[in-house]
Amino acid sequence: MDKRERTVPVYLLSGFLGSGKTTLLKRWLEAAEAAGRKPAVVMNELGDVNLDGIEIGRDVRMAEMLGGCICCTVRGDLGMEMLKLVEEHEPDLLLIESTGAANPMDIIDAIGDASMLKRVELKQVVTVVDAKHLQAQRDKGTGQTFRLMKEQIRCATVLILNKTDLVTDPEADELERLIREWNRFAPIYRTVGSQIDIGLLERINSEAASGRTEITEEPEGACRCGHSHSHAEHEHAAHEHAAHEHAHHSHEHVMAYTRYFDHPVNSEAFEEMMGRLPDNVYRAKGILSFTDTSSRFMFQYAYKQLDLMKINPQGEVPDVAVFIGEHFDRAELELLIRQLAG
Numbered sequence: 001m002d003k004r005e006r007t008v009p010v011y012l013l014s015g016f017l018g019s020g021k022t023t024l025l026k027r028w029l030e031a032a033e034a035a036g037r038k039p040a041v042v043m044n045e046l047g048d049v050n051l052d053g054i055e056i057g058r059d060v061r062m063a064e065m066l067g068g069c070i071c072c073t074v075r076g077d078l079g080m081e082m083l084k085l086v087e088e089h090e091p092d093l094l095l096i097e098s099t100g101a102a103n104p105m106d107i108i109d110a111i112g113d114a115s116m117l118k119r120v121e122l123k124q125v126v127t128v129v130d131a132k133h134l135q136a137q138r139d140k141g142t143g144q145t146f147r148l149m150k151e152q153i154r155c156a157t158v159l160i161l162n163k164t165d166l167v168t169d170p171e172a173d174e175l176e177r178l179i180r181e182w183n184r185f186a187p188i189y190r191t192v193g194s195q196i197d198i199g200l201l202e203r204i205n206s207e208a209a210s211g212r213t214e215i216t217e218e219p220e221g222a223c224r225c226g227h228s229h230s231h232a233e234h235e236h237a238a239h240e241h242a243a244h245e246h247a248h249h250s251h252e253h254v255m256a257y258t259r260y261f262d263h264p265v266n267s268e269a270f271e272e273m274m275g276r277l278p279d280n281v282y283r284a285k286g287i288l289s290f291t292d293t294s295s296r297f298m299f300q301y302a303y304k305q306l307d308l309m310k311i312n313p314q315g316e317v318p319d320v321a322v323f324i325g326e327h328f329d330r331a332e333l334e335l336l337i338r339q340l341a342g
């Protein structure tokens with residue numbers, strides 16, 4: 001069949017900050033490449049630089065949407081970027097990685113709008129859940145982060161309970177029960193390093209996201225995305241709208257601070273500084289040159305866990321760090337960073 005007549009399947013990767021979406025995206029791209037399929041990617045970052053994109057192969061067609069979240073500030077651009085990718089590159093599949101602060105409901109709407117203009121079809125909403133973080137949020141029991149995580153879980157057609165190496169088996173059982181209360185339909189897979197059979201991920205439950213599932217009553221705790229529950233959607237239109245309004249604003253508490261570095265820093269001082277980050281800075285990533293090593297490093301920090309990887313980025317990539325958290329004091333953070341520079 002002529003590629004232009006085919007429908008391009010779209011997979012949306014959702015999940016809170018640092019849950020393992022990029023790790024999954026990389027696996028997906030490897031699987032697509034191994035199967036001889038051509039993927040295209042839309043990556044969205046809250047910060048002004050796409051650090052995750054550096055890890056993705058240069059030959060993958062990618063649209064970067066930076067400095068805002070596709071579910072609101074740059075939402076209008078998503079459809080356009082998708083259509084451009086499809087038009088120009090005729091991919092076999094399209095993967096969209098949203099920021100961890102995004103509410104999938106709004107992105108699903110935007111994909112729906114794009115599908116009216118081009119043959120693209122949302123196949124799965126894959127929500128990656130950080131087991132340890134969900135556990136901590138559940139223990140706290142309130143707050144915008146907890147509500148957003150719940151929303152992301154509700155909208156999923158497939159759920160990945162990731163980072164299960166950081167919880168015990170009984171704790172993972174408990175978390176699955178909690179997730180089930182919010183989403184009764186999506187299969188749940190436990191993973192470490194988002195390791196899952198991608199073929200399976202593409203096959204399972206494949207009608208759910210595209211609106212073909214017939215559901216005669218809205219089950220308690222069901223997804224409110226309105227894409228898989230067409231009956232309920234009409235009956236509860238007003239309620240849906242209220243939920244939408246609320247959800248649309250539910251992540252405004254999350255903020256990003258992008259900091260460029262003019263000089264290399266000491267690696268030990270850097271690790272020490274990361275250990276002193278305030279609790280409300282729960283995610284950070286960046287690329288740095290150290291005074292005491294010859295290679296450059298990419299760092300990833302999620303909920304107190306710091307990983308450093310040697311990298312050799314292509315092209316001009318500045319030394320930069322992006323810090324993401326809730327209502328944190330930028331001045332306090334800047335002070336920590338200045339101390340680092342000596």
Ligand SMILES: Nc1nc2c(ncn2[C@@H]2O[C@H](COP(=O)(O)OP(=O)(O)OP(=O)(O)O)[C@@H](O)[C@H]2O)c(=O)[nH]1
Pocket residue numbers: 015016017018019020021022023024052099100101162163164165166191192193194283300301302307
């Ligand atoms: N312990 C543990 N760490 C993991 C696991 N999966 C991913 N990580 C680490 O968690 C960090 C965040 O992973 P990413 O894949 O970048 O998460 P993300 O959801 O794309 O993050 P954002 O783009 O900030 O929303 C990285 O340092 C990963 O190496 C896991 O199963 N266990």
